[in-house]
Amino acid sequence: MLSTQQKAQILKKAGQAVPAMPGDTGPVLDAWVREVENLYVSYVAARAARSLRQAEEARQLERLRHLSSRTSFA
Numbered sequence: 001m002l003s004t005q006q007k008a009q010i011l012k013k014a015g016q017a018v019p020a021m022p023g024d025t026g027p028v029l030d031a032w033v034r035e036v037e038n039l040y041v042s043y044v045a046a047r048a049a050r051s052l053r054q055a056e057e058a059r060q061l062e063r064l065r066h067l068s069s070r071t072s073f074a
Helices: 004-013 029-074
Strands: none
Touching: 004 029
16 A cells, blocks of 8 residues: 555656645644645556556457458448
């Protein structure tokens, strides 16, 4: 399982704006953790959605190619 700091690093590498980790503890740190966790969940969901779209597009393209090749022989 990834730590919140690791998730923040992943988000930064992906070009996402991530707030700096506060030096404070308690409620300020808790708010930062919640924000990073929410950003990470959104990032992962967006990646999954993009992957599903790409897979569906590839599937449709392959189907069209298959149909096209069948009709060109008819």
